[in-house]
Every structure is written in C-alpha cells, then in structure tokens.
Amino acid sequence: MNQHILEIHDLKRSYGKKVALDGVSLSVPAGGVFGLLGGNGAGKTTVLRHTLGLLAAQSGSVRVFGLDPVADPVGTLARIGYLSENRDLPDWMRIHQLISYSQAFYPNWDPDYAESLRNLFELDPKAFVRSLSRGQRARAGLLVALAHRPDLLILDEPSSGLDPVVRRDILGAIIRTIADEGRTVLFSSHLLDEVERVADRIAILHQGRIQLCARMDQVLSGHSRVQLRFSSAVSHFPPAGIWIHSEGSGHDWSLVAEAGIENIRAEVARLQAEILSVDPMNLDDIFVARTAGKPLAAGVRA
Amino acid sequence: MNPTSLDPSPWIIARVLLADMFHRSWIILTLGFVGALSLPVLILGALRAKGALIVEDPAMILIHFTFAQIMGMVFGASVLHAAGAPSRLFTLPLTNRTILLIQMVPATLLVIGQTMVSIWIQNVLFKLHWPLLGNALAFGMIFATFQSFMTLFQKTALMLPTLGGALALESLWVKSRHGPIFSLPTHYWTTVSPLDWMVFATVLALCYAIGMHGIARARCGNEIQTRLLDYLSNAISNFFGKKPMVFQNAVQAQSWYEWNLKGLVFPIIVLMVVPTTAVLWLFTDNTINDLVEALRLEGWMMSAAAMIGGIIMGNMGLSDASMAMSPFLGTKPLATVPWSRLLLATAFRSLVWGVLIWVAVYLLVLGGRELAGASHMPEPFVWWHMPGRILAAWTAMTFGLCISLTGNLLHLKILGGLYCGWLVTVMLVGSLTPAWFSELFTISTLSGCGMVLFSLTLWAWGSALRRRMVEGRHAILAGMVVTALVAMAGWQWARGATPPGATRIHHLLLVSGVLSLAVFPFAAAPLALASNRAR
Incomplete structure (x- = not known):
C-alpha cells in the first residue's frame, strides 16, 4: 500500500x-x-x-x-x-x-x-x-x-x-x-x-524550488546558530558546506549550520576558529537563513 | 526643499487617472465605438444595396432617431465600464467635487463626441444630411443622468424606479424635439434652440447636485435608507430561502447553482426588452401592426440577447474580469462531461423561458390586434420562422457559452476584435468600391466565416471523440441533425426566389456553418470546461 x-x-x-x-x-x-x-x-x-x-x-x-x-x-x-x-x-x-x-x-x-x-x-x-x-x-x-x-x-x-x-x-x-x-x-x-x-x-x-523537506523535530534539531571568532580578520565568508548562512565581519561571525555538534566542532577546527556559542534556532530563523542567504559558493578567506 | 511641491495637484491626479482609464479600457472603448456604429452601418448598407436608401424618405427620420438611441446605449455601456466605480478614488487626496468631475465630465464628453462622430461617419458613408448636435447633446445629458443616479442610489432597490422615471422624462423631451410625443417623428432636430441649451444645462446641474450628494454619502460609508424596500426584499427572500433543500446528487446540486446564479439572465433581458419596445412604440407609432412587426423583429434579435446570456452563463470565474474557474467550483468532485451537459441543459431551460415570455407577449399583442379589428397581418405567417428564431437563439447562446467557458477573456476579445475588424473593412469597401463588389466582398467574407464555423465544429467533435467526451453514435446523430437542417434550408431556397443564384453557394456555406453551431456545444462545452478546470 x-x-x-x-x-x-x-x-x-x-x-x-x-x-x-x-x-x-x-x-x-x-x-x-x-x-x-x-x-x-x-x-x-x-x-x-x-x-x-x-x-x-x-x-x-x-x-x-x-x-x-x-x-x-x-x-x-x-x-x-x-x-x-x-x-x-x-x-x-x-x-x-x-x-x-x-x-x-x-x-x-x-x-x-x-x-x-x-x-x-x-x-x-x-x-x-x-x-x-x-x-x-x-x-x-x-x-x-x-x-x-x-x-x-x-x-x-x-x-x-x-x-x-x-x-x-x-x-x-x-x-x-x-x-x-x-x-x-x-x-x-x-x-x-x-x-x-x-x-x-x-x-x-x-x-520555485524546495529548499528543505523534513520532519519538524529534525528541522529544529538539525540547525544551530554558531558564534565564531577567527584568529585573523575575515572580510568575506560565503555560506558553503554545513554553513547555510553567515553574518558578520572581521574576527566575529554569526553562522547558521545544518549539522550536529560534532560536525560543527570539526568544521570550526578546520577553519582555525573558536566557538563562542552554539544555540538552537526557531523555525523563523531557520526560514530566514534558508531563503535569505546568499547563493552557495566556495568559501573565500581574507 | 518645499514639501508642498511634492503634493500633486488635483489636475495632475485627474490627468493621471484619465490616462489610466484610457490605457486600461481602450479596447472596450474601441469595441463600444465600433459596436455602436455596426448596426446602423449594416442596415444602411443593406438598404443602399437594395436601392432603398432614399435620403428624403420621411421614414429616415425614424431610422435616424432609432439609430441614435442604439448607439448611445451601446457606447454608453462601454464608457460606464471604462469609467469604473467612483469608490476607487475615495482614498485619494481629492475633493468630492474633483472625484465627481473626473467620473462624469470625460465620460459625458466621450458620449457626446461619439454620437457626433458616428452620425458624421454615417453622413459621409451614405451621403446623408443628419444633424449632429441635438442628439449628441441629448445622449450626453442622458448619460450624465444615468451616472449621477448610479452614484446616488448605487445598487439599491431605489435605483431602477427613480432612474427609470428620470430617463422617461428625458426621453419624452428628446422625442418632442423630433415632433409630437406620441406619434412618428416628423422632422430632424436640426436647430438646437436656446431653450434646448437651457434644458441641457439645467439637467447637467441637477446631475451634478445628485452626484455630489451621492459621493458625499458613499465616501463616509453611509448607506441610503431603503428600509421599506429592504424589508419587502428580505421578506420575499426569506419566504423562498427558508425552504429546506435536499439534493439527490451532485448534478442536481450544480444545476440548482447554475440556474439560480445565471439561468435567469436571458429571461430577464427579454423581460426588460419587451416593455422597452412597448414604450418606444408608444412614443413613436400607435398602430398595432407596427407593434406586431417590432415584436416579430425582436424575435430574431433575441439571438443577440441569447449570446450575452450565454457568455454570462459560461463564466465560471469570480467576476466579469476574471473568468477562469474559481477554486470553489474547480474543486467540486463532479466529472467534466455531466457538468457540461447540465450547463447546456440550464442554457436550454433559460432559452425556453425567454422564448415563452416573448411568445406570450406576441400572442397577447396578436390578440389585441384581433380585438382592435386590424384588417391584415403586416407579413404572412411562415412556418419555419418560430423554430428558426429558437435555433438562432440556441446557437448564439451556446456559442457564447462555450467561448466564455474556456475561462479566457482573450477569446472574447479576439471574437469582438474580429467582428469589429470585419465591420470596419466592410464599411471601407462599401464606401470605396462599386456596390456589386461591396456586396460580393461582404457575402464572400461571410461564407468564409461559415466555413470557419463548420471547421470549428468538426474540430470540436474530433477532439471530443478522441478524449472520449462524446461517443461515435453521438457524432453520427450530430451529423444527421446538421445535414437535415442544411437540407431544410436548401429546400426553402428551392421553393423561394432568394437568395439569387450567383451568391447561392456563398449563402449555402454561410448557413451550413451557422447551422453546424446547433450541435457544436455538445462537443465544445466539455472541451472548454476541461481546459478551464485544469489550466
């Protein structure tokens, strides 16, 4: 059936x-x-x-x-x-x-x-x-x-x-x-x-395209807002990989990640940055991150 | 920077709104203009072709008087549509006076201008000497009256009797300019006297006052007091609306819906036209035979009303401007074929009611004629005229229904555009070429139109058969019906002298195409409904 x-x-x-x-x-x-x-x-x-x-x-x-x-x-x-x-x-x-x-x-x-x-x-x-x-x-x-x-x-x-x-x-x-x-x-x-x-x-x-389709609990638990501090100033951080949205300038950035905490930690380590906080998100923030974000492209570091 | 320099003046707003009106409605206005001109030009053209257009004939005064009214009504309707409701301006920074003037002045001037230009075109095309100004001013005045009463009474029950009374008075005055009121017009309205100008100015001033009152009331949301009428209307509505309804199936429910919403349109049009004819007859001629003639002609003219009824009946959308099927109807679990059949059944029912009303009035007048002891019938009885009228009305109604049922306003515009284009071409050819060529051109284009209609019917049946909306036996039956109808038309010709042999083939093609429309809707309606339903 x-x-x-x-x-x-x-x-x-x-x-x-x-x-x-x-x-x-x-x-x-x-x-x-x-x-x-x-x-x-x-x-x-x-x-x-x-x-x-x-x-x-x-x-x-x-x-x-x-x-x-x-x-x-x-x-x-x-x-x-x-x-x-x-x-x-x-x-x-x-x-x-x-x-x-x-x-x-x-x-x-x-x-x-x-x-x-x-x-x-x-x-x-x-x-x-x-x-x-x-x-x-x-x-x-x-x-x-x-x-x-x-x-x-x-x-x-x-x-x-x-x-x-x-x-x-x-x-x-x-x-x-x-x-x-x-x-x-x-x-x-x-x-x-x-x-x-x-x-x-x-x-x-x-x-006209489906950006996300999932259970509500998976959507809420699968997205986190991550506050990062880079050791050197970053002028541009386009979303890519687990990062679906980014805001900020210089050393401090606020990113939205679609990943579990282990993956976030691994990715932050690769970026040589420090996690200031990881917070859960509501649907409103997830929606904005999904629909108002810039087009996906390779990351560019300063 | 001076902030007040940013504020648009009422004149700028008025100019923008007028430009918007012409931009939005130029098609409607053009169609209205050509449509208003079409009947006079066609009839005058036919008279000229038969050598019956005699400028000095006193009957031309009546023709001129009647044509002026028809043109005023047709073009007036399109101007009303283009002007729109004044309520759309209520939130703009405009005074009541500016709103009223924006609504009324250009519209009234358009009607006056159109009447003058149309009469001038007829004068040029047919070498007439009809006066331009009198009727033009009169119809401008009548239009302004119409608009002001609409503004004051809107859609309340008071509008019809008050507007009817005012228009009757004005019509009497216009009639008096052409001779005694209750008789045939005796002369043209060649000179607009100071008294005429005064009447015209007084009526316009009254219209202004009525319109101002209406806008002032409507703008602050006050409803007009019609307590007694509302009470009566609610009492009648409650009496009929209280009856509990139980539908046995979806087809029955949808039939009830279609009939209640749109089925009465055609009978109501007939009901409105019949007393109008009687009043016009009273104003012009009091001989009973002429009333019989008018009603007989009206029987043929029912086709035009039937087409309007069909177009309204086929509209499954939310408004006149949005004819695509509304979600409310589109989500009803009712199969397309039975739905289209019930629509055709509703159209037929509507047609029967309209025809019955006309027949009842016609018989009543014939009875009156007998009582009055009239000596002879103006035209002998012809057996096929009655079924012919019904068939013509059926084809016009269902053709309009199928076009409208597609839910695409563009189809109606194309149809109107083609008609207007053809008419303008016929007018040009008629005025630029010899009479024999003009006649040949007209009948050739009409026979071409007949072939198109025939092909359209064949295509509809082929498509419906392919999509299993009709069965093979239905197609055979439809073919037999069309063959029988064409054979009957041919038989009638064989017995009579018309049409002349040289154009017989053209007439045959035209009539075959038109008669094929009798079966066209049985295939076209389900196709149109299906395309409207899932776009």
Missing part, C-alpha cells in the same frame, strides 16, 4: 517567462500535518493548485492517492477538503444553502458533524455569505472543507487576514480533526510561529 498521500515528481510550471515551479519533488505521508512554507510568490499556491488538479503539470507528475488529479478529478476531489486563500464562496447563498449544496457532492458528508461545526463557528444558517466578515467566511469555508471528513485537507494560507481568535479556531479545528481521525492536513503559510506550533513535517519553498 502506498504510504504517501501526495507525490510530486520534478514538477515544473511557468507563467510566460516567469518560472513559478522549477523541478519540485515532494512526498507527503499519510497522517499528520504538513506545512508548506515560503515567502510571497514562492510557489506555494501553485503547488496546491496542481495537487487539486486546477493546474495541469507542464512537466513532471502529480499523484494524489495514487491518481492523477487532472485525469480523475472526481476520484481525488471527493477525498479532499479545500479552503482557498481568498475564501471564494458564493455570495448569493445562505449558509444552510451552502451546506445543502456542498453535501450533495460528498457521499461521506456527515450532517451531524456539519451541524456541530456550524454551531462551533457560530454561523447563522439564514445569513447570506455576502454578509459574513472575512473571519466568518473562513469559518464557513472550513465547515464545507471539513464536514465530509476528507482524507486530505488542503488549507491555503488559512490564517491570512484573520484575527488571533479565528486563527485559534481554525487551528483548533485542524488539530481536532487530526487527533480524532488520523487524517492528513497540507497547508501553506508564511506565518512561521503557526507552522512551528502545528506541523509535523515541513517543506520550505523558495523561488
């Missing part, structure tokens, strides 16, 4: 001359929460749209539950719940109409669960969608995405534009869904504290 709910292989996508995805390969295992990180325009939504079959692969392949989502939209979409970034729900419907309408598409729709979510999200069944606030729209969208208990829940920037209370609601619902039924959530976000709090695995997407 295939243990990966989503498999993307060497996916490329261009919009005119702009390359949105440049050979993305990604596997999302069944169960747990998978966070897709990236800055604006990194390609997160493009990956999700391929997953949903809204974009056809120009090159490479996408398989969801082992199926091609473009060739078999019914087979894949019936098992997916989706909350879009812009919450594009039909304004002219009332909440109870939206629920009845959505129910018809999903054989596994759970009316009791839908009703409990509606109560939890405090949505008036007679209210028109157009009268909802942005937060309420997100709740309505989430209700529709969750009520058929999908095997894969895809959330595109679920916290975008939401206040902290709604964010908690959404995340709470996600966590409950995962905890209750062991299903999979794939969500994109650039709110790193939120990702760090809920994701089991993450992938960092930068300029």
Whole structure:
C-alpha cells in the first residue's frame, strides 16, 4: 500500500517567462500535518493548485492517492477538503444553502458533524455569505472543507487576514480533526510561529524550488546558530558546506549550520576558529537563513 | 526643499487617472465605438444595396432617431465600464467635487463626441444630411443622468424606479424635439434652440447636485435608507430561502447553482426588452401592426440577447474580469462531461423561458390586434420562422457559452476584435468600391466565416471523440441533425426566389456553418470546461 498521500515528481510550471515551479519533488505521508512554507510568490499556491488538479503539470507528475488529479478529478476531489486563500464562496447563498449544496457532492458528508461545526463557528444558517466578515467566511469555508471528513485537507494560507481568535479556531479545528481521525492536513503559510506550533513535517519553498523537506523535530534539531571568532580578520565568508548562512565581519561571525555538534566542532577546527556559542534556532530563523542567504559558493578567506 | 511641491495637484491626479482609464479600457472603448456604429452601418448598407436608401424618405427620420438611441446605449455601456466605480478614488487626496468631475465630465464628453462622430461617419458613408448636435447633446445629458443616479442610489432597490422615471422624462423631451410625443417623428432636430441649451444645462446641474450628494454619502460609508424596500426584499427572500433543500446528487446540486446564479439572465433581458419596445412604440407609432412587426423583429434579435446570456452563463470565474474557474467550483468532485451537459441543459431551460415570455407577449399583442379589428397581418405567417428564431437563439447562446467557458477573456476579445475588424473593412469597401463588389466582398467574407464555423465544429467533435467526451453514435446523430437542417434550408431556397443564384453557394456555406453551431456545444462545452478546470 502506498504510504504517501501526495507525490510530486520534478514538477515544473511557468507563467510566460516567469518560472513559478522549477523541478519540485515532494512526498507527503499519510497522517499528520504538513506545512508548506515560503515567502510571497514562492510557489506555494501553485503547488496546491496542481495537487487539486486546477493546474495541469507542464512537466513532471502529480499523484494524489495514487491518481492523477487532472485525469480523475472526481476520484481525488471527493477525498479532499479545500479552503482557498481568498475564501471564494458564493455570495448569493445562505449558509444552510451552502451546506445543502456542498453535501450533495460528498457521499461521506456527515450532517451531524456539519451541524456541530456550524454551531462551533457560530454561523447563522439564514445569513447570506455576502454578509459574513472575512473571519466568518473562513469559518464557513472550513465547515464545507471539513464536514465530509476528507482524507486530505488542503488549507491555503488559512490564517491570512484573520484575527488571533479565528486563527485559534481554525487551528483548533485542524488539530481536532487530526487527533480524532488520523487524517492528513497540507497547508501553506508564511506565518512561521503557526507552522512551528502545528506541523509535523515541513517543506520550505523558495523561488520555485524546495529548499528543505523534513520532519519538524529534525528541522529544529538539525540547525544551530554558531558564534565564531577567527584568529585573523575575515572580510568575506560565503555560506558553503554545513554553513547555510553567515553574518558578520572581521574576527566575529554569526553562522547558521545544518549539522550536529560534532560536525560543527570539526568544521570550526578546520577553519582555525573558536566557538563562542552554539544555540538552537526557531523555525523563523531557520526560514530566514534558508531563503535569505546568499547563493552557495566556495568559501573565500581574507 | 518645499514639501508642498511634492503634493500633486488635483489636475495632475485627474490627468493621471484619465490616462489610466484610457490605457486600461481602450479596447472596450474601441469595441463600444465600433459596436455602436455596426448596426446602423449594416442596415444602411443593406438598404443602399437594395436601392432603398432614399435620403428624403420621411421614414429616415425614424431610422435616424432609432439609430441614435442604439448607439448611445451601446457606447454608453462601454464608457460606464471604462469609467469604473467612483469608490476607487475615495482614498485619494481629492475633493468630492474633483472625484465627481473626473467620473462624469470625460465620460459625458466621450458620449457626446461619439454620437457626433458616428452620425458624421454615417453622413459621409451614405451621403446623408443628419444633424449632429441635438442628439449628441441629448445622449450626453442622458448619460450624465444615468451616472449621477448610479452614484446616488448605487445598487439599491431605489435605483431602477427613480432612474427609470428620470430617463422617461428625458426621453419624452428628446422625442418632442423630433415632433409630437406620441406619434412618428416628423422632422430632424436640426436647430438646437436656446431653450434646448437651457434644458441641457439645467439637467447637467441637477446631475451634478445628485452626484455630489451621492459621493458625499458613499465616501463616509453611509448607506441610503431603503428600509421599506429592504424589508419587502428580505421578506420575499426569506419566504423562498427558508425552504429546506435536499439534493439527490451532485448534478442536481450544480444545476440548482447554475440556474439560480445565471439561468435567469436571458429571461430577464427579454423581460426588460419587451416593455422597452412597448414604450418606444408608444412614443413613436400607435398602430398595432407596427407593434406586431417590432415584436416579430425582436424575435430574431433575441439571438443577440441569447449570446450575452450565454457568455454570462459560461463564466465560471469570480467576476466579469476574471473568468477562469474559481477554486470553489474547480474543486467540486463532479466529472467534466455531466457538468457540461447540465450547463447546456440550464442554457436550454433559460432559452425556453425567454422564448415563452416573448411568445406570450406576441400572442397577447396578436390578440389585441384581433380585438382592435386590424384588417391584415403586416407579413404572412411562415412556418419555419418560430423554430428558426429558437435555433438562432440556441446557437448564439451556446456559442457564447462555450467561448466564455474556456475561462479566457482573450477569446472574447479576439471574437469582438474580429467582428469589429470585419465591420470596419466592410464599411471601407462599401464606401470605396462599386456596390456589386461591396456586396460580393461582404457575402464572400461571410461564407468564409461559415466555413470557419463548420471547421470549428468538426474540430470540436474530433477532439471530443478522441478524449472520449462524446461517443461515435453521438457524432453520427450530430451529423444527421446538421445535414437535415442544411437540407431544410436548401429546400426553402428551392421553393423561394432568394437568395439569387450567383451568391447561392456563398449563402449555402454561410448557413451550413451557422447551422453546424446547433450541435457544436455538445462537443465544445466539455472541451472548454476541461481546459478551464485544469489550466
């Protein structure tokens, strides 16, 4: 049995001359929460749209539950719940109409669960969608995405534009869904504290390429901030080898290493430098180091 | 450095915004201009080709009056679109007055200018002597009224009755410039009198006041008070909206969605056009036979409304400007083929309602005619006219639907551009070459268009067959339907004298292409939907 709910292989996508995805390969295992990180325009939504079959692969392949989502939209979409970034729900419907309408598409729709979510999200069944606030729209969208208990829940920037209370609601619902039924959530976000709090695995997407894909605990434990002092002044220290990011000048440098402490010590010894401190990093710092760093190149010593 | 020198003056902002408007909307404005001119030029061209264009004929006054209205409406719609909503300017450092003037002055001047230029072009092309100024000023005034009421009442329930009342008064005044109000126009509006100028200036001043009030209210977020209307609207909405809905399957749910959102567009257009015709008839001519004639003509003109309805029905996007399928719809687990079929079924249902409304009004008028004791029908009954109207409306509606269903606005622009290009070429050829050549050119290009449509239908069926969206037996049936329709058209020709033998082959090609569109959507709709769904 295939243990990966989503498999993307060497996916490329261009919009005119702009390359949105440049050979993305990604596997999302069944169960747990998978966070897709990236800055604006990194390609997160493009990956999700391929997953949903809204974009056809120009090159490479996408398989969801082992199926091609473009060739078999019914087979894949019936098992997916989706909350879009812009919450594009039909304004002219009332909440109870939206629920009845959505129910018809999903054989596994759970009316009791839908009703409990509606109560939890405090949505008036007679209210028109157009009268909802942005937060309420997100709740309505989430209700529709969750009520058929999908095997894969895809959330595109679920916290975008939401206040902290709604964010908690959404995340709470996600966590409950995962905890209750062991299903999979794939969500994109650039709110790193939120990702760090809920994701089991993450992938960092930068300029259309996957920079990192690993379990959250491995990501956090595998990166360290190292303060170094060189015996002689160094004018330039481009990241290379275990060093993925560098800041500083002269004798004192702050480096980000992707390695265990033994490897760091060995590398520092080779550089003939002294370790001042080695500190753990949070996801925010790791993300910045991964995406804002200079291109990898051979080290140049002064 | 003086910091105030960095502040742009309202005039600079106005200039930038106007440049932006023309930059954004030059295609729409051009299409509006050519589109507004197209019907008059085509009809006048046809009259000239038949030798029926007699400048001194009193009927030309009515033609001039009607054409001016059509041009004003078509181009006015494109100017309204180009001007956009004033709310986009609310956060800019501009006074209410500047915002209003930016919105209204250039748009009104454009309408006045377009009317004058269009009438001038018709004068040059067809050697007419139609006056330029009167109708141009009148339509500028009507446009300003439209804009100011839109600004004040926005999309509230008050807009339609108030705007309708104001426009009716203005129309009566314009009509009075061409002769008595409730009769055919008797003369051209050749002289714009001081009284006319005064009416024009007074209406513009009123529009300014109404517009200022509207912007001042809307800019600070105050809603217009329509409590009684809101209460009634909510009561009706609650009555229908409370009914619990249970859908048996996804197709049923999606059919409900499509019908509720877009299915009523075409019947509503027909509902709006019919009373407009009645009012125009009342203003111009009170003979019942002319109303019968107008409605008969309207039956054929339903195709244009049907195409608009089809384009709206095929739009699966979030707005008119963004027609690509929205994620909400794109992520519905519904197979493409049944989805496209339910769209066509909705289109057909919409068409039936529209036709039924028209037929009901037509029968009502015919009944009235009988009661009035009218002696003879203006035109004898022809059996195929009714199915012909329905078929024409079906092909126009579903062709528009399929183009729109691709989700690519560019396709619609190309279609509009080709039409405008063809029209301009026909106009040029018509004015620069002898009549026989002009006619041959027109029918040749039309027959070429027929061949393109036929090829397009063949391609769509071939592609759909390859992708297993249709079956072989469906293709055979479609082929039989087209063959039967072409044979019927040929049979009609064989019985009648038209079209003339020399251009019969051209007509056959044109009609074959158009008739092939009757089956085109069954293959093209699933293809278009699939390409829109996974881009």
